[in-house]
Amino acid sequence: MxxxxxxxxxxxxxxxxxxxxxxxxxxxxxxxxxxxxxxxxxxxxxxxxxxxxxxxxxxxxxxxxxxxxxxxxxxxxxxxxxxxxxxxxxxxxxxxxTRPFADTLPALGHLRRSYVLGFATNGNSRAERCGLAAEFSFEIYAHVRGVPKKPSPAFFAAVLAAAGAAPSSVVHVGDSPDKDVQAAQEAGLRAVWLNRQGLPRPRGLRPDAEVRSLAELPSVLDRWRTTVG
Missing domain, CATH: 1.10.150 (DNA polymerase; domain 1)
Known part of the structure; x- marks a missing residue:
């Protein structure tokens, strides 16, 4: 689930x-x-x-x-x-x-009613400095407390530890085919590719889902919510 x-x-x-x-x-x-x-x-x-x-x-x-x-x-x-x-x-x-995209806050507000939300980045965009204060149950930053950058498996291990959840119950959403999709899948998570620009899918990339906007995400996740494994 x-x-x-x-x-x-x-x-x-x-x-x-x-x-x-x-x-x-x-x-x-x-x-x-x-x-x-x-x-x-x-x-x-x-x-x-x-x-x-x-x-x-x-x-x-x-x-x-x-x-x-x-x-x-x-x-x-x-x-x-x-x-x-x-x-x-x-x-x-x-x-x-730095501002959230227009679809960010509405999507987070909708999803928070049903899911635990996390924020996990290689960069230095701190949530509280970018209009996302208090939006997440946990935040993971590369190079903080020894966490390496994505696509390291240790990054996703830190995500799972913070979430207190099994990999099969966690979905990772991001724009990078290798760092956010492939690396997350290799760590056992489901992965959603956010392809805002409608780019061709790279050869070999098989996200669990692909969306153009975060507004599409709730319906994708709701289909998975009761799926085991």
Whole structure:
């Protein structure tokens, strides 16, 4: 019987991309205020600096990856000494702009009447800072209390321990085919792929269900609620 629904955060519950862009716009404006050299630095440059450092740091905390990307951006304009202040500016703006998708709160409100809800993320979107305070019975964050990032099985072991539930009674919902669907299934959970963009299903991906909106989730879960195993 399905008792627990666990959600990924960024791009599942939270519309992160506009917030990140807003944070980078604020950093770039401050860089340009500080030095004419920053006039040659574009928004595309600072956005691309994340991709440039990500592969080497993928297993690190997100805040460390973002600081490395910002360091690369600042070096473009000779502003390496400004890293701490620019990181503070970025994160303040990023959290101020992070909002749930329009379908998030209605879906959570509906599901809470029937299921235990959890929040589980690789990122640094704390629920209470992103418009989701008090929405969940438990929250799991990678790199907190030794929890590794998804797709590690230990991440999902932490989810199950927090839920106090067997894998077969837990559904994981997320936007990442590998980290949220395949990894959850390998840990014994059911997995729902939230495919907001209607992307083609990757070869070999077999989610237990696929939805375009969280508004579709209650009917999917209700069909499973009394299913054993």
């Amino acid at each position: 399905v008792t627990t629904v666990v959600f990924d955060a960024d791009e599942t519950l939270l519309d992160l991309r506009p917030a990140v862009t807003g944070g980078l716009v604020a950093v770039l404006a401050e860089m340009r205020r500080l030095t004419p050299a920053a006039q040659e630095v574009s928004l595309a440059d600072v956005e691309g600096d994340w991709d440039a450092v990500y592969d080497d740091l993928a297993d690190e905390p997100v805040i460390r990856i973002r600081r490395a990307a910002l360091a690369r951006s600042l070096a473009r304009a000779g502003l390496a000494d400004e890293l701490d202040r620019m990181a503070e500016l970025f994160f303040a703006r990023r959290f101020a702009l």
